[in-house]
Amino acid sequence: MDTLRIVGGRELRGRIVTPGAKNSCLKLLAMSIMASDECVISNVPQVTDVDTMCKLLEALGAKVSNTGPGEVRVDPTTIVSADPPDPLVRKMRASVQVLGPLLARFGEVKMPFPGGCAIGSRPIDLHLRGLSAMGAQVSEEHGYIIVRAPRLVGAEIHLDFPSVGATENLMAAACLASGTTIIRNAAREPEIVDEQNFLVRLGADIRGAGTDTIKVTGVKSLGSTNYSVMPDRIQAGTYMIAAAATRGDVTVTGVVPEHLDALAAKLAETGAAVICSEDSVRVAMGDRPVPIAVKSMPYPGFPTDLQAPIAAYLTVCRGTSTITENIFSNRFRYVDELARMGAHVGVDGRTAIIRGVNELTGARVVAPDLRAGAALVIAGLMARGETTLDGTAHILRGYDDVHGKLASCGGDVELVSDSASAAAAE
Numbered sequence: 001m002d003t004l005r006i007v008g009g010r011e012l013r014g015r016i017v018t019p020g021a022k023n024s025c026l027k028l029l030a031m032s033i034m035a036s037d038e039c040v041i042s043n044v045p046q047v048t049d050v051d052t053m054c055k056l057l058e059a060l061g062a063k064v065s066n067t068g069p070g071e072v073r074v075d076p077t078t079i080v081s082a083d084p085p086d087p088l089v090r091k092m093r094a095s096v097q098v099l100g101p102l103l104a105r106f107g108e109v110k111m112p113f114p115g116g117c118a119i120g121s122r123p124i125d126l127h128l129r130g131l132s133a134m135g136a137q138v139s140e141e142h143g144y145i146i147v148r149a150p151r152l153v154g155a156e157i158h159l160d161f162p163s164v165g166a167t168e169n170l171m172a173a174a175c176l177a178s179g180t181t182i183i184r185n186a187a188r189e190p191e192i193v194d195e196q197n198f199l200v201r202l203g204a205d206i207r208g209a210g211t212d213t214i215k216v217t218g219v220k221s222l223g224s225t226n227y228s229v230m231p232d233r234i235q236a237g238t239y240m241i242a243a244a245a246t247r248g249d250v251t252v253t254g255v256v257p258e259h260l261d262a263l264a265a266k267l268a269e270t271g272a273a274v275i276c277s278e279d280s281v282r283v284a285m286g287d288r289p290v291p292i293a294v295k296s297m298p299y300p301g302f303p304t305d306l307q308a309p310i311a312a313y314l315t316v317c318r319g320t321s322t323i324t325e326n327i328f329s330n331r332f333r334y335v336d337e338l339a340r341m342g343a344h345v346g347v348d349g350r351t352a353i354i355r356g357v358n359e360l361t362g363a364r365v366v367a368p369d370l371r372a373g374a375a376l377v378i379a380g381l382m383a384r385g386e387t388t389l390d391g392t393a394h395i396l397r398g399y400d401d402v403h404g405k406l407a408s409c410g411g412d413v414e415l416v417s418d419s420a421s422a423a424a425a426e
């Protein structure tokens, strides 16, 4: 149980390089199950969710090796089992992304319901209904989902909501189905485009990712490929917010600026200077933010994964800001922790109302989930005095060397391992 120790009040200044996107990399690893030979995936972020996915693939029988910094080699030809094991599946919601690829390859999958961050009810009905439309039989027995389809058949699928995970699972499953699948009201997130590019490199016939209609024509088999993961727009966005929150000046490099348009517009509304170049975004801020209203929406709207981080920044706005969460039902679990640091945030249904205070003060707080943890890091950087943040395991699921990156820009941030704190106490 490591903690982050943050002494606030220092402006962040410098450059931060963006790693590969966890939320694409996890799916590329899962999709490599369908390859007929070794895949080499590069620009892989060093986050614990990726380790969990690699362990899951190994548990199925794949050979997975780290072949260099940020490079993972997956040999799926040795996979023998289509029953992902309980503890790994419960550990991470994204483990459900092996469902479509395993079904396409083996015709039958048995897996427990997935776990993940506690950010509200997270059913998988859209994944299962889509697979049923493609001819799969779905049943539930003793907490397990069993999906059988000796041969998936292309179908027209209309998603009730543009679910990222359902779009990805159905797109993957359709690659080896007979005939053509059309997914309407598909998610348009950039990660879906990255996955389409990966699958096309494997030999799949897919068009339309990035729009709300994706067309997949099944092929007999897929090949293998080398592929570099797209940049992580959520990590990049978190550092952009941290720059504004500390009234600093940071250039986040290695990004696709267009992926960050919704955030850039909101930061500019608060009074920050946001300068985009070809593959970087510079954010500079010298004052308390002007109050704004933020509503999370599917891409290209404001990302739900940056809702908590921007809320932390707005705790010191000059007036009242509102944040409306439209994607998940329980994504305000950071509010009580921010209150310990002196923030005034009330929640009314799906909306958090933030009455700006002059400053936050350091406190001992706990990260309740991944992005809430990122929000508390930002709050700690802004606060007067020292903040001790427990629950860092959540943060390390999705942020690559967060303390090192912040420290390189002048932040006073340290990851204190459990053994170090025990020794200090003796």
Ligand code: EPZ
Residues within 6 Å of the ligand: 023, 024, 026, 093, 094, 117, 121, 122, 123, 124, 125, 126, 127, 128, 161, 162, 163, 164, 165, 166, 187, 304, 305, 327, 328, 329, 370, 371, 398
């Ligand atoms: C992905 O989750 C991301 N996770 C999330 O990031 C992200 O917040 C989310 O997309 C939205 O952008 C990964 O990529 C691993 P959804 P996913 O299916 O695919 C409901 C992070 O912090 N829904 O688009 O699970 C669901 O309950 C994580 O990195 C159904 O009702 O999101 C939610 O309210 C957290 N039935 C909404 O749709 C379904 O079958 C959006 O979920 C599926 C989803």
